[in-house]
Amino acid sequence: GDSVTQMEGPVTLSEEAFLTINCTYTATGYPSLFWYVQYPGEGLQLLLKATKADDKGSNKGFEATYRKETTSFHLEKGSVQVSDSAVYFCALSGGTSYGKLTFGQGTILTVHP
Amino acid sequence: DGGITQSPKYLFRKEGQNVTLSCEQNLNHDAMYWYRQDPGQGLRLIYYSQIVNDFQKGDIAEGYSVSREKKESFPLTVTSAQKNPTAFYLCASIKTGVDEKLFFGSGTQLSVL
Numbered sequence: 001g002d003s004v005t006q007m008e009g010p011v012t013l014s015e016e017a018f019l020t021i022n023c024t025y026t027a028t029g030y031p032s033l034f035w036y037v038q039y040p041g042e043g044l045q046l047l048l049k050a051t052k053a054d055d056k057g058s059n060k061g062f063e064a065t066y067r068k069e070t071t072s073f074h075l076e077k078g079s080v081q082v083s084d085s086a087v088y089f090c091a092l093s094g095g096t097s098y099g100k101l102t103f104g105q106g107t108i109l110t111v112h113p
Numbered sequence: 114d115g116g117i118t119q120s121p122k123y124l125f126r127k128e129g130q131n132v133t134l135s136c137e138q139n140l141n142h143d144a145m146y147w148y149r150q151d152p153g154q155g156l157r158l159i160y161y162s163q164i165v166n167d168f169q170k171g172d173i174a175e176g177y178s179v180s181r182e183k184k185e186s187f188p189l190t191v192t193s194a195q196k197n198p199t200a201f202y203l204c205a206s207i208k209t210g211v212d213e214k215l216f217f218g219s220g221t222q223l224s225v226l
Contacts, residue, residue, distance in 0.1 A: 006156070031163070039139075041219070041220075042157075042219050042220070043117075043119075043203050043205070043217030043218050043219050043220050044203065044215075044217045045204075045217070046214045046215065049214070058177070089156070090153060097144065097163075097207070097209065097213070098207060098213040098214060098215060099144050099146050099161060099205070099207040099213075099215055100156070100161065100171070101215070102155075103155030103156045103157075104155050105153060105154050105155045106153070106154075106155055113136060
């Protein structure tokens, strides 16, 4: 079945540092890929998505590129802020609806001033 | 403001008791979903419903039940058959069509007394 593997956390960075959170997936066919963010005590919010190979999703300074050859969708940000502290989830949708998602285990990011 | 409301925010279950988690949305979304989140793990799909009066099991439906009598409401019952109910439960909805994305509620933390 489908699966998503994220780099183990937690990740701790200083403000303005470069961020990479690795995500690889296993799926049949051509899944759509997502990054969701969860702030403390809240539900998840969609951060960005990519629906086909070589697409780049971007939002709020975060970027991720759908790499079919390496089955990866790594999240990057050039300069993190304290407000980016949250849990980040990589996910995929193997079907035509984006409601049934397979999630990675989540990566806790803490940014210090 | 449109959104998804989950209640209560915290819920405690006694041994052998059934408890019901509420999820209401005023986004006029067609499909609704229940996910379970355990610490250090990704979200796992419990049940979903794409239209009123119809629902399907997700990956971990055992010990749970749902109903979808109204478009706006999708309550989840955690039955006494669920032996490990302590988790964070997230309800989500999606409007199918162009630019689909999941909207999440703020969650219910269920604990066993």
